Amino acid sequence: MLRRIFFPLLLATSACALAAEPVDGQHNQTAPMPINGMIAAVKNGKMAFVSDNGRFVFRGSMYDTWAQKEITTLEEAEQASKYIDLQKIKFNIEDLVPFTVGSGSKTVVVFTDPLCPSCANLISDLKKVDGYSFKIVEVPALGDESAKIVRSLLCAKDKNAAFDIATGKEKPKVIDQRGNDCDTSPIGKRIISAQMFGVKGVPFMIRNDGLIKHGYEKGTLSNWLMGAN
Template structure:
């Protein structure tokens, strides 16, 4: 999935440095905001937060490195100070804390409930279509934001772009659900900058497969929950 999105980014003429740069500006970490004198890549694959003697330390996977200091989450623009916050940061995604308006991205909506669910889907993914059918039954309690990304190759990229450039978003949802995006009427002129940002977001969130579902409380499911309503309510 990640490879497919990176390929789509490459087709769009973007690079990983462009992605990093775009988000660096958004996060006030652009050149000029902070002086960077040097960068050294350390041989660390994973980092664990460990609390010992009342102090939180950061331990490399092989135990070689111990880091001391404060952790700052650039997604949420806030410090992470307790082990409870560490666990939440590691296991949940909170789009509201990011300040991200998902309607600005390549998104289709189902339902109008108070609680928001976010799911990354691909036009050619059969399981994604089943998930969207599940969502239709829960629209009174939840609003589902389906972020359309190209997880399954260049054809998916073509169809995902058709969703973004559709003349009418309601028509796009109907065409998506009926798997008839090929004939979806398109805008005469379509600025795809926010489509490219959709790919960036999926990459930075490390979406590696579809469907990728985020519950209202931030819990993540890599795949379609077998009982969607129970999972959303935290019962599964």
């Protein structure tokens, strides 16, 4: 189940919501792009990039600066929409001050909200998996109460209590926090990162090989992780 994110920064329309033209055969094909409001399309063997309302068409190729390659086929466009190589873009997850579960060599980034039930299911499952380090990034996805809890976990006087809430050992709540000396900039960085990665709802995961996953159904984590390169 995917819980919608309500803060305005992450309410952009999905790039694959509307096709530019109806797909009526092998000569007309489309693929989502990791850009809000755009899809990749092939018609009669010609590649183009199309606005989701069909009005604007950009012909030719597109360069993916993250993957450091040109996108010239639907397969490449689809790959770009499904993978984010955090190592290649030199993204330092520690800048977001995540909570870490596990100590394995394979890192999985998890965007969650403390009040999200499907996020709670995911966190319950990930604690049962060995060989991974799960970086739990709390974002204020579900409104004001979430925002208060996320801030209190970042600025908690008792870091153990904050960890217990973030990892599901305790129910989500606002806890005692430090005063004005607390640096809350990591929360802003989390929101900007979520927007950059195309997070439309929580939970959202980035696997160790870069594959992304929107939403979560309880009990499916191990199989999803096993598919990594």
